[in-house]
């Protein structure tokens with residue numbers, strides 16, 4: 001690991017720094033560590049009007065299910081301080097239309113692609129994995145397990161180690177063994193580390209941390225919940241410390257597992273924070289609604305921030321915050337010894 005020198009100059013108008021920004025998630029190598037987040041940029045067509053989506057580490061597509069779905073009732077978006085609450089409810093065209101329209105377009109465009117899948121039963125995840133196995137142009141699969149299990153009273157798969165691991169094992173079994181699968185976990189659990197370890201043992205090649213965290217907004221004019229579905233997933237800057245906490249906790253128990261960090265990233269320094277906590281790459285979600293070009297800006301600002309801190313390679317910064325404190329580098333004032341000692 002390159003020893004970083006911590007400096008506090010910002011780099012100003014320096015030319016593009018010479019930092020190796022290659023990021024890897026298991027066997028999937030990307031020229032940039034900045035990806036989109038599932039559900040926040042559809043399949044990339046709209047973003048491509050703002051910048052060339054092949055410059056992204058990868059497009060992570062909206063979670064796809066077997067059948068078309070219209071999602072939950074409206075209203076399904078509410079603003080919150082430093083974030084937003086959504087209850088879109090996995091609206092989508094179903095896997096066959098996705099393959100014909102979206103995946104075909106991404107392949108033609110030459111973009112790297114992580115396909116996100118979701119299901120109401122373990123069988124549905126397995127069926128989706130078998131269909132994806134027949135397709136070209138998929139670099140990895142993200143398994144969104146923050147879905148209610150219809151066979152278990154609507155308990156969310158990601159909230160229990162056994163149900164999370166069950167889905168991961170069936171997707172791993174049914175997928176092309178050369179394609180990495182990432183299990184996307186929910187922060188709404190008491191023991192994330194145990195669930196992460198269960199997913200890894202079940203065959204996950206990596207983890208995506210985190211999905212949204214549940215919230216409720218009450219409209220003080222109507223004096224009713226703002227969302228028709230009452231609860232929604234909170235995203236945006238408000239959840240960044242939760243994402244960093246989850247990445248940190250999982251990195252402590254699984255030092256080598258690839259982690260795709262996501263949650264509240266708006267700037268290069270936000271991305272750096274997730275990387276220092278243990279993320280190998282970073283997805284940008286809610287921010288792209290306000291600033292569609294954010295992924296490119298975040299990539300460049302991250303490169304500058306890494307260079308400023310003496311890193312020659314992005315990979316050297318991954319988990320860097322977990323090192324022991326360098327006591328020699330810290331000036332500590334001798335505490336005054338109280339007289340009564």
Ligand SMILES: Cc1cc2nc3c(=O)[nH]c(=O)nc-3n(C[C@H](O)[C@H](O)[C@H](O)COP(=O)(O)O)c2cc1C
Nearest residue numbers: 037038039063086144210211235236263264285286
């Ligand atoms: C409108 C919206 C739709 C989303 N849809 C999905 C989805 O289909 N699948 C999924 O795994 N996550 C979905 N997410 C969660 C994001 O991928 C991401 O985990 C979360 O928003 C946190 O990142 P952010 O704070 O950068 O937005 C969605 C988030 C938003 C805001």
